[in-house]
Amino acid sequence: EINDTLEVPEIHHSKKIMISYSFGMVVTEFIGTVIIMVLFIYYETEIGLSxxxxxxxxxxxxxxxxxNDTIVGYISDRPYRFTKKWGRRFPWIIGAFIPMLICFLLIFNPPKVDPQENPWIIFxxxxxxxxxxxxxxSMAFMNFFSLFPDKFRSDSERLKVAGFGxxxxxxxxxxxxxxxPMIIVFGRSETYFLMAILVVVICLVFWVIxxxxxxxxxEVVECFLAKCEETESSSVFKDLSNVLKQKNLRTYMFVYFLFFVLMSTMGxxxxxxxxxxxxxxxxxxxLIMGLYFLGVxxxxxxxLIYVKKRRDKKQVMILGGVIMVITAILITFVPNFEFLLIIVFIHGMGLGGFSxxxxxxxxxxxxxxxIQTEKRREGLLGGLRFFVTNLARVVQALILAFVHELTGFKEGSDTQPASAIFGIQLHIGLIPAIFLLIGLLTFWKLYDITPNKLEQNKLKLKQLGF
Known part of the structure; x- marks a missing residue:
């Protein structure tokens, strides 16, 4: 029988489990990066949509x-008949994966119609x-990320998994x-679909691992179900209102949003x-991306050595972000290709710290x-993080659309006027750098979970039975 004093046991996970979980990061980042890098240019320059x-x-x-992310996060936080047998996050992660890949293939196989005569069909x-x-x-990845703080609860395990991840x-x-770029040939739209097929195959392999x-x-699921029996249900709007009262959450979401504006726009x-x-x-x-990730x-x-020694995660995020801002600005005004490669390498080093x-x-x-709400709401909070990620995608789409419109970009053309080329140089560096700089200044000023406060929070969690 489960009573009010039930506490989540301290579970130690093997490196195999940590690495297995981290393989999921390959899939989430892989397919997300492809969408960010390829989707706009595919529909604008290859399909010919305005x-x-x-x-x-x-x-x-x-x-x-x-x-959608916020709603899915709220729904997946609730217990269901399958929760006790299959788990809280696992059924969502596994069940939504194949349908997601099928839809990914459909994105890169639009109807063969003239985009000038029938633009709304393509749209x-x-x-x-x-x-x-x-x-x-959302069903798969939001639950994947929500599993992280619930499964890996100690600071040491979180840092290890973060390192692997x-x-x-x-x-x-x-x-x-x-x-x-290894598959795509500019001017041949069918190569994008071949690329999509290869992406799906690679994702399947890593997802199985x-x-x-x-x-x-x-044990964690049992404690979750026990807490659900003790806690009154509430609406998604009430839960959102409660969690958004947390200053550090708002600050984190703001800098994460602007970081993703930079990443998606540059990508x-x-x-x-x-x-x-x-x-x-x-x-x-x-070659460019190879050097970029060599820096990472x-x-x-x-x-990782630095943060384990100093225990100051905030400082590492800010330092990494500052490096990214400076190098992004330099990319706009880079004088030659060789200098570009050096800047990209250093930018990757900054990304390594922030990410x-x-x-x-x-x-x-x-x-x-x-501690503040006495509820575990990883799904809702994960959905909120996905919310700001996709808000960043809105900003990215608007940046590219308006810069191209204002600078005279010619859809479907192999050459561009000087004004359009300068617009591209702006949205690959200076514009996203300004966004992240604003986020870093806000994070530096408002975020206050220090190493000492973190230790106090761990003790309070144990006292609350979480």
């Missing part, structure tokens, strides 16, 4: 994603397939940036930059939220 309609379609997709295909894809993606996540991003790591711990810009500024084949992106790989273990801290800092914020 910049404004492409931007509008992707904005609708991102807005749907934002609200509706873009909106419907991306929204279907997102619905299943950083490498696997960066590998996923690397695949997302390298696979498309991640299955042992994404299973819920039975989507590289194909434009190589095609129109460098006037090179897509394969050149392989070189710097990540150094950042390494994303999940551990979020875990600390969730712990603080549990």
């Amino acid at each position: 910049s404004l309609l492409t931007g509008l379609g992707l904005a609708i997709f991102a807005i749907w994603d934002a609200f 509706m295909w873009l909106v419907i397939t991306t929204c279907l894809f997102d619905t299943f993606e 950083a490498y696997f996540g960066f590998f996923g991003i690397l695949l997302g940036m390298l696979i498309p 991640s299955i042992p790591g994404v299973r819920d711990d039975k 989507a810009s590289f194909f434009y930059y190589v095609r129109y500024v460098l006037k090179a084949d897509a394969s050149l992106i392989v 790989l070189v710097a990540t273990p150094l950042w 390494l801290m994303i999940n551990p800092v979020f875990g600390d914020i969730i712990d603080e939220s549990v």
